[in-house]
Amino acid sequence: MKIGVLMKQVPDTETKIRIKDDASGIVVDGIKWVMNPYDEYAVEEALRIKEKKAGSTVTIISMGPKRSVETIRTGLAMGADSGILIDDPALEGADCYATAKALAKVMEPENFDLILCGKQAIDDDSAQVPQMVAEFLGMPQAMVIDKLVVSDDGKKATCYRRIEGGAKEVLEVDLPAIVAAEKGLNEPRYASLPGIMKAKSKPFKEINLGALGLKAEEVGAKGAKLKVKKYFLPAEKAPGKIIPGEPEDAARALVKMLREEAKVV
Amino acid sequence: MFELTEPQKMIQQAFRQWCENELQPKVEALEKAEINPFDLMRQMLDAFGMRDAMREGMKRKVQKMREKGPVEDKKEEGLVEDKKEEGDPDDPMEMAQRDMMIPFTMIKELCRVAPGFAMSFGVSTALAGGTILSKGNADQIEKWGVPINALDKVGCWCLTEPEAGSDAFGSMKATAKPKDDYYILNGQKTFITNAPYGEIFVVYAKIDRGQPKDKQPVHAFVLEKGMPGLTTGKPFEKMGMKDSPTGEVFMDDVKVPKANLLGVEKDNLRDQAKESLGNERSGVPAMCLGIIERCFEESVKYAKERKQFGKPIGEFQAIQLKIANMYIKYMNVQNIVYRLAWMGSAKKRDMAFICASKAYAAQAAIEVAMEAIQIFGGYGYMKEYHVEKLLRDAKLLELGAGTTDINLLTTARILLRD
Numbered sequence A: 001m002k003i004g005v006l007m008k009q010v011p012d013t014e015t016k017i018r019i020k021d022d023a024s025g026i027v028v029d030g031i032k033w034v035m036n037p038y039d040e041y042a043v044e045e046a047l048r049i050k051e052k053k054a055g056s057t058v059t060i061i062s063m064g065p066k067r068s069v070e071t072i073r074t075g076l077a078m079g080a081d082s083g084i085l086i087d088d089p090a091l092e093g094a095d096c097y098a099t100a101k102a103l104a105k106v107m108e109p110e111n112f113d114l115i116l117c118g119k120q121a122i123d124d125d126s127a128q129v130p131q132m133v134a135e136f137l138g139m140p141q142a143m144v145i146d147k148l149v150v151s152d153d154g155k156k157a158t159c160y161r162r163i164e165g166g167a168k169e170v171l172e173v174d175l176p177a178i179v180a181a182e183k184g185l186n187e188p189r190y191a192s193l194p195g196i197m198k199a200k201s202k203p204f205k206e207i208n209l210g211a212l213g214l215k216a217e218e219v220g221a222k223g224a225k226l227k228v229k230k231y232f233l234p235a236e237k238a239p240g241k242i243i244p245g246e247p248e249d250a251a252r253a254l255v256k257m258l259r260e261e262a263k264v265v
Numbered sequence B: 001m002f003e004l005t006e007p008q009k010m011i012q013q014a015f016r017q018w019c020e021n022e023l024q025p026k027v028e029a030l031e032k033a034e035i036n037p038f039d040l041m042r043q044m045l046d047a048f049g050m051r052d053a054m055r056e057g058m059k060r061k062v063q064k065m066r067e068k069g070p071v072e073d074k075k076e077e078g079l080v081e082d083k084k085e086e087g088d089p090d091d092p093m094e095m096a097q098r099d100m101m102i103p104f105t106m107i108k109e110l111c112r113v114a115p116g117f118a119m120s121f122g123v124s125t126a127l128a129g130g131t132i133l134s135k136g137n138a139d140q141i142e143k144w145g146v147p148i149n150a151l152d153k154v155g156c157w158c159l160t161e162p163e164a165g166s167d168a169f170g171s172m173k174a175t176a177k178p179k180d181d182y183y184i185l186n187g188q189k190t191f192i193t194n195a196p197y198g199e200i201f202v203v204y205a206k207i208d209r210g211q212p213k214d215k216q217p218v219h220a221f222v223l224e225k226g227m228p229g230l231t232t233g234k235p236f237e238k239m240g241m242k243d244s245p246t247g248e249v250f251m252d253d254v255k256v257p258k259a260n261l262l263g264v265e266k267d268n269l270r271d272q273a274k275e276s277l278g279n280e281r282s283g284v285p286a287m288c289l290g291i292i293e294r295c296f297e298e299s300v301k302y303a304k305e306r307k308q309f310g311k312p313i314g315e316f317q318a319i320q321l322k323i324a325n326m327y328i329k330y331m332n333v334q335n336i337v338y339r340l341a342w343m344g345s346a347k348k349r350d351m352a353f354i355c356a357s358k359a360y361a362a363q364a365a366i367e368v369a370m371e372a373i374q375i376f377g378g379y380g381y382m383k384e385y386h387v388e389k390l391l392r393d394a395k396l397l398e399l400g401a402g403t404t405d406i407n408l409l410t411t412a413r414i415l416l417r418d
């Protein structure tokens, strides 16, 4: 099987986010960049399918600035076979739509049998790119999946998703399709030491706008349907309250507070 | 040069993650000896695909050795540039081993969390395993070097005796008397890291053919658990490094086959043991760096969060001076580790620098850990805040691999030599 994995480089989850003085974005100096955690599940799932199906390949695709190369190589060190980075100044300021357009364009000629990605990127938390990519490519989509079974003939995938009330929804899609990973899909492996040492010698290509065959008006800030007006931090939360005492008394006090102070019950 | 390369950074990040997820939650159980540290080390090696890669790599090394035949390889104390052996660029494990910053980075990451765990790992693999790899023949490497490097078996490195610590060679009492196809070993070794779990013991002893003690050459032998007359004592109770089991090794007429002698009988292994000490010493600053880096980071964070007298304690100059002084030591030791890595990778050996670095870094680690506790106030004295463990562990780094005094004296001796 030919598997493509969409991967985004994001700030480490423990990053203390600071806003630029003009509110046009976040300060990126000193940020530690990592693979979007949901994309880690996607990479891991792709590798597991590859290990089961002889002759499979896994390609990691990312759109982002140059530094994203390092995160792509983390995926290669985990065991992926090749990487593609879409990097062009004209892509800056892209929203989900413009991003999905560029990603779909680069994947079109690759003819993947399966495209995996994370259900959302933890930086913008939009959770829209996978659906839009599916639409651009005319593929079925299965989102927020925590269990994936690819049929032996590689023609179908059964996807499981948790829904309200603790039930599971089961989707069956024809491949090629795009599947977005939820936490719980698997336990991602660490990049192995031999994998890390070999990562640099694996095939990697960088694609700019020209090679992509898109015009500058179609992508980046110009192609975006959504304009960000300003960034601001949420108001600081008041510190939590600890209710001391025996569980029974504490529970009673809690209910009283919920009723009288918070007025939620 | 003062920045990690991409593969080094990837290894650093992967080890950081493993240590936070897998090692930190087990520190207490490790310190109480409730779990077997070597099981956890095996899990660690497997998580990074290192056990298989090591076995593979060593298989190739053994094969190459058998094709080439034995090589003489003598090194002296002091500044010596080793001849570069040609490596195998297609072998990722060998590439990793040639870049000293990779093992140093792993050691540093482990020591941010559990210096004793790191020490036990280093003693089995780098020290005991390293001695067999550098001095053993193909058969010995295959039989003992591979299993203790891949941690299929636990290795110990036995030099110190109750009456032979700093003067390990001069005062050594352990003897090996040649008899037929065997040596008969007698003696007692103490403070031996990993001894309570030991399966393969690299033991230094004097070959006794009836000549006076000071004429008896020191050699290393490989002993295996289960040999009649070889026993170990119960684990010592220690101030720190509680996550590293330590014990005694007793040899009472142990019959050791001639094939278990490392190297050839005529050359004196004193230099070789000293060389292992050099390796051990150059790994110590990386351990210190882990302790220092963690103490520094935790202190900065705490100084910003902890409020007294209406403001974060980081706004008091008394705390600021501590932070700045900790940072100086942090950067000094980090620079030392980069330099040691460069020396190791470029195969430059400078014993004076290695000994001086070891002495400085160990003292710096203790001072920084002590300051961290002070910044944390009463909380620093509590187990929960981790810095108290790092202080207890740091103190050992002034004792093992040669005490601070011995390292300073060796430095001076080399510098004053003509």
Ligand SMILES: Cc1cc2nc3c(=O)[nH]c(=O)nc-3n(C[C@H](O)[C@H](O)[C@H](O)COP(=O)(O)OP(=O)(O)OC[C@H]3O[C@@H](n4cnc5c(N)ncnc54)[C@H](O)[C@@H]3O)c2cc1C
Pocket: B123, B157, B158, B159, B160, B162, B164, B165, B166, B167, B190, B191, B192, B193, B194, B238, B241, B246, B396, B399, B400, B401, B402, B403, B404, B405, B406, B409
């Ligand atoms: C936790 C732990 C793990 C260890 N693991 C191992 C191991 O795996 N294998 C192993 O072989 N050993 C091991 N050791 C032993 C360690 O290497 C010795 O403790 C160390 O070499 C010091 O020897 P000693 O304890 O006998 O102290 P001594 O040599 O008795 O020293 C006592 C003091 O006298 C000073 N001193 C001694 N000689 C001089 C001199 N000439 N001039 C000035 N001052 C001097 C020393 O600096 C020190 O301050 C371990 C020790 C510990 C505590």
Ligand SMILES: Cc1cc2nc3c(=O)[nH]c(=O)nc-3n(C[C@H](O)[C@H](O)[C@H](O)COP(=O)(O)OP(=O)(O)OC[C@H]3O[C@@H](n4cnc5c(N)ncnc54)[C@H](O)[C@@H]3O)c2cc1C
Pocket: B306, B308, B309, B313, B316, B317, B318, B319, B374, B375, B376, B377, B378, B379, B381
């Ligand atoms: C084992 C133990 C037993 C104890 N027993 C008792 C007891 O029986 N009864 C009791 O009441 N308490 C007891 N204590 C508490 C002890 O008195 C406090 O830990 C101590 O007063 C320090 O307070 P703190 O831990 O909150 O540190 P903090 O006050 O938070 O101090 C943290 C750091 O900030 C520095 N700092 C704070 N303010 C300033 C400033 N203005 N300028 C410069 N530096 C500053 C401190 O010197 C320290 O380095 C005990 C503590 C321990 C560890």
